[in-house]
Every structure is written in structure tokens, then in C-alpha cells.
Amino acid sequence: MASKHLSACTTVLVGKKASIDGSTMIARNDDTFLPLTPQRFYVEPAVSNRHETWKSNQNGFTAPLPEKGYRYSLTPNVEVDKEGVYAESGFNEKNVAMSATESVYGNERALAFDPLVEDGLAEDSLQSMVLPYIDSARDGVRYLGDLIKKYGSPEGNGVLFSDKDEVWYMEIVTGHYWVAQRIPDDAYAIAANQVAIQQVDFDDPDNFMYSEGIQAFVEKYHLNTNQSGFDFRRIFGTDNEKDRHYNTPRVWFGQRYLNPEIDQEPTSSDLPFICRTNKKISVEDVEYILSSHYNETEYDPLSRGNEGTKTLFRPISMNRTQNSHVLQIRNDVTNDCAAIMWLNFGVPAFSPYVPFFGNANDTDESYENTPVHCDDKSAYWMYRKLSVLVESHYSEFIQDDVDFLTDVKEKLRRHVQATIDEAKGLSDNELTNYLTEQNHQAVKMMRIATEDMIHRLFEKGLNLSKLTFNMDKNL
Numbered sequence: 001m002a003s004k005h006l007s008a009c010t011t012v013l014v015g016k017k018a019s020i021d022g023s024t025m026i027a028r029n030d031d032t033f034l035p036l037t038p039q040r041f042y043v044e045p046a047v048s049n050r051h052e053t054w055k056s057n058q059n060g061f062t063a064p065l066p067e068k069g070y071r072y073s074l075t076p077n078v079e080v081d082k083e084g085v086y087a088e089s090g091f092n093e094k095n096v097a098m099s100a101t102e103s104v105y106g107n108e109r110a111l112a113f114d115p116l117v118e119d120g121l122a123e124d125s126l127q128s129m130v131l132p133y134i135d136s137a138r139d140g141v142r143y144l145g146d147l148i149k150k151y152g153s154p155e156g157n158g159v160l161f162s163d164k165d166e167v168w169y170m171e172i173v174t175g176h177y178w179v180a181q182r183i184p185d186d187a188y189a190i191a192a193n194q195v196a197i198q199q200v201d202f203d204d205p206d207n208f209m210y211s212e213g214i215q216a217f218v219e220k221y222h223l224n225t226n227q228s229g230f231d232f233r234r235i236f237g238t239d240n241e242k243d244r245h246y247n248t249p250r251v252w253f254g255q256r257y258l259n260p261e262i263d264q265e266p267t268s269s270d271l272p273f274i275c276r277t278n279k280k281i282s283v284e285d286v287e288y289i290l291s292s293h294y295n296e297t298e299y300d301p302l303s304r305g306n307e308g309t310k311t312l313f314r315p316i317s318m319n320r321t322q323n324s325h326v327l328q329i330r331n332d333v334t335n336d337c338a339a340i341m342w343l344n345f346g347v348p349a350f351s352p353y354v355p356f357f358g359n360a361n362d363t364d365e366s367y368e369n370t371p372v373h374c375d376d377k378s379a380y381w382m383y384r385k386l387s388v389l390v391e392s393h394y395s396e397f398i399q400d401d402v403d404f405l406t407d408v409k410e411k412l413r414r415h416v417q418a419t420i421d422e423a424k425g426l427s428d429n430e431l432t433n434y435l436t437e438q439n440h441q442a443v444k445m446m447r448i449a450t451e452d453m454i455h456r457l458f459e460k461g462l463n464l465s466k467l468t469f470n471m472d473k474n475l
Contacts, residue, residue, distance in 0.1 A: 008103060008246070009031050011102045011160060012026075012028070012188065012189075013026050013162075013189045013191075014188045016331060018185070018187055019282070022332055023329060024167050025286055025329075026160040026162045027327065028089065028160060030089065030324070030325070031318055035320045037079075038322075038370050038372055038381075039345070041074070041075045041323075041345075042074065042363050044069075044072055046132075050067050054125060054128065056084065059118060059124075059154055063151060069133055071093040072093070074090045074131075075323050078370050086127075089327065091339045092132055092134065093359075094163075095339045096135065096139075096163050097137075097163070100157065100160070102192075103157065104194060105237070106195070106237065107236065107237060110235065111174055111175075113217070114177055116152075116156075116174065117153060122155055126159070130143055130147070136166070137168045141170050145178060145180075145209065149211065168182050169189060171196065177211045180208070184207070186276060187275060188276070188281060189273050190254040192247045193246065194251075195233045195237025196251075196273045198231050198272070199229050199231055200231075202230070215230070223235050244267040245312065245313055248267055249294070249313035251271050252264055252268065258277045258289075266313060283326055283328055287342065289316065290316060292349070293315035294313065302398075317348040321347060323344065324344040327340075327341055327342075328340045328342065337431075339358030340357055340358065343356060345380045345383045345384075350386060350391065350401050351386055351405075352404075352405055352408045352409070354412065355412055355416050359431065361433070379443065382450055386450055386457075389458065396460070408446065408449055412446075415441070415442055415445065423435065
């Protein structure tokens with residue numbers, strides 16, 4: 001297995017009436033097994049008249065590629081030959097967003113009768129096999145469901161889809177069985193490496209999709225542990241000690257942030273999937289959840305609290321988070337300007353989310369070309385440097401970092417609005433070229449600001465060395 005498969009991500013999904021500006025949002029931390037699995041960000045052009053076969057170098061999955069495919073953005077591995085592709089996140093030219101995957105795990109009862117398919121459609125191939133060929137979020141669920149029916153799955157995967165109207169979360173738990181739920185417009189949901197979907201309404205096709213024969217399968221093998229209903233989490237998922245230390249606390253913290261009035265335990269096995277809050281959710285709220293580490297609680301590993309307590313649970317933001325992204329589709333602007341990827345290539349706790357308009361035909365060289373080892377040009381390594389510096393003297397540097405992130409958030413918000421204002425009157429290729437250039441300008445602005453921050457922290461760090469001795473300057 002590739003290291004990327006041994007991952008543990010965190011997902012946030014927000015319906016359009018739950019957000020502050022009517023946007024749909026899907027977001028995820030892409031976490032790998034090791035702290036360094038360098039990634040890049042680029043745009044694949046649309047294709048036609050193609051006659052090619054996709055073959056995974058990770059598990060041997062093979063399938064013909066469609067002749068036509070939309071332009072789409074992706075954040076794959078740098079070392080494809082070694083690690084596999086793992087396109088992970090992006091938009092296609094139809095303003096459909098997809099993020100894949102949130103690793104989830106089926107229980108032994110269900111897997112006994114529908115085992116995983118070793119050479120089936122895995123995470124390393126999944127995004128590339130789906131995003132260029134779908135026209136809506138709902139279409140994404142249907143399209144992927146057909147692929148799983150045909151090829152099977154070698155692992156449990158949670159997949160995020162959105163368009164300007166709908167947000168869907170799809171969980172593939174065994175070799176062939178899955179359920180997808182539409183996040184209600186006025187709701188949000190958080191998932192963290194545990195099957196999340198709960199009660200399935202098989203008579204509500206507007207809000208649920210599922211694999212053919214799943215009810216008969218569950219009945220035949222006596223998999224339903226509840227007296228009534230069809231609780232997908234209970235039937236197919238796990239509920240064990242690892243979940244309560246590795247998974248449920250992350251869901252608890254996100255729900256605690258958005259619903260502080262609700263009292264729940266971080267180790268609860270009954271945290272709800274669909275949630276509602278009186279607060280309107282912003283991009284910054286989603287970024288905060290993905291960049292958090294149990295901030296202001298006794299479980300924060302960066303606090304000065306009890307060693308046993310502060311390392312009890314696995315935090316959301318980690319050094320092995322390779323990219324964190326919020327895929328936002330706005331409903332208060334024209335479709336051509338609506339899709340924005342807020343992309344973080346550093347450790348989210350210490351690094352900024354940079355906005356990229358989805359209607360673009362390339363990315364900046366510093367994102368498109370990431371070397372395997374540290375350099376002075378690429379965005380990935382620049383933000384990794386910032387993260388290492390801040391954490392190395394956390395108590396001395398964290399306020400500087402907070403001030404830096406607050407300042408650049410303001411500048412980036414202003415940049416996005418100015419870009420949208422200036423784009424009025426542009427269309428087609430002229431608009432795409434303009435938004436592409438503004439993406440480049442955002443990168444340039446952030447490079448100047450981040451390098452300046454790194455230099456200031458470096459100088460400040462020199463004064464913190466323990467290899468020092470105070471003496472009278474007159475001696």
C-alpha cells in the first residue's frame with residue numbers, strides 16, 4: 001500500500017442557507033501517513049477524441065478513460081511513480097467541486113459478506129476517474145456509484161461533491177455498498193475517518209442515493225443491530241476505542257465551535273452527522289476548524305497543560321496535513337466567478353489559505369512545480385518553512401503568526417472582491433484569462449508577505465538561542 005492510502009483526514013460540509021453569503025462549501029484536510037508527501041496544484045485542460053486506459057501503479061486498477069473530459073484542477077502527489085496520483089481536490093469547468101477522500105472503515109460483519117476488492121477503484125485513481133466527467137454534485141454520486149458497481153472498492157472512502165445548489169457526502173464502506181446523503185441547505189456536517197451517515201430514508205430520493213440491493217444485503221446477512229430504521233453508521237461502520245480517541249474528538253471539536261451551547265463528550269459514539277447552528281458559517285469558520293488542535297481546551301498538544309491529557313486525542317491540524325482546502329461556490333456572483341478554492345499548502349495551524357478562482361487555465365509556477373526536496377521557489381516548501389519556524393518557538397512566535405494570518409486574510413478577502421468587481425463586463429476567454437492572472441497576483445502578494453514573515457521570525461529566533469552569555473559591554 002502507498003503511504004497516501006494510510007491517511008486520516010477531516011471533512012467539513014456546509015449547505016448554502018447555512019453559510020454567511022449563500023455559498024456551498026466542501027472542505028477537507030488531506031493528511032498522509034508521513035509528514036512529507038509533497039504535492040502540487042495545477043490545471044488539466046479539457047480533452048476530446050482520447051483513446052487511453054487508466055492504470056494505477058498502486059493497486060493495478062485499470063479502466064478505459066472516456067473520450068471527452070472537462071478541464072479540471074487537482075492537487076496530486078509530486079512523486080507519482082512512487083506514491084500514486086491522488087488528485088484529491090478541485091473544480092471542473094462546470095463549477096462542480098469534488099474532494100476525495102475521507103478514509104472510513106467498515107466493520108467485520110459487513111465486510112465478511114462484501115469484502116473489499118483488491119484491484120478496485122481506490123483513492124489514488126478516484127478523483128481523476130470522476131471529476132472531469134460530471135455535470136453536478138448529484139451526477140458525481142451517480143457516476144461514482146456506477147464505477148463502484150462495475151469495479152468495486154479496495155478501501156472505505158468518504159467522497160465530497162458540491163455545486164452551487166447542493167452538497168453531497170458519499171460513503172463507500174465495503175467492496176460494493178455505499179450511501180450518499182445530501183447535506184440540507186440549512187445544515188452543516190463534519191466527518192473524521194468514521195462512517196458518519198446515520199438514518200437513511202429510502203423513500204427520499206431528493207436527499208439520499210444508495211447502491212442497488214443494499215437493503216436486501218443487510219436483511220439477508222442480519223446486519224442491522226437496531227430494532228428499527230436503517231442507521232448506516234451502526235450497520236456498516238466501526239465503534240471502537242480507536243474511534244473514540246482518533247476520530248470522534250475531531251467531530252466533537254468542530255461541533256463545539258459551531259454549536260457551543262450544546263454539551264457533548266469528545267468520546268461520544270452518538271455525535272450527530274447533520275447539524276444546524278444559529279450562526280451563519282463563513283469560509284474563515286471552516287478554515288478555523290481545519291486548522292485547529294483543540295484550541296483553548298485541555299486537549300491542545302501545544303498548550304502547557306497536563307501531558308497525559310493534552311496528547312489524549314488526535315488533533316485536526318497536523319504536521320502531516322499535506323494540503324487543506326475549502327471549495328467554495330458562491331451564489332451572489334456570476335457563475336464564471338463563483339468557484340473559489342481556498343488552498344493551504346502548509347500546516348494549517350500556522351499557514352494561510354490562498355484563494356484561487358476555479359475558472360482558470362493554469363496555476364502559478366510555484367504551485368505547479370513542487371520538487372521532492374526543500375527549495376526556495378515552491379509554495380509547498382515555503383509554507384512548510386513557515387510552519388516549522390512557528391512551532392519551533394511556539395510560545396514566542398504564535399502571536400506574530402496570528403497577527404500575520406489576520407492581516408493576510410484581510411488582504412486576500414479584499415483581493416477576491418476587487419477581482420470580482422473588475423471582472424464585470426468580461427466573458428468567455430477574456431474572463432478566464434483575467435481570473436487566471438489574478439490568481440497569479442494573489443500568489444505573488446502572498447510570497448512577498450510570507451517571505452517577510454519568515455525573515456522576521458528567523459531574526460527573532462536568533463535572539464532566543466540558549467548559547468549566549470551576558471557580559472558588561474565595557475569589558
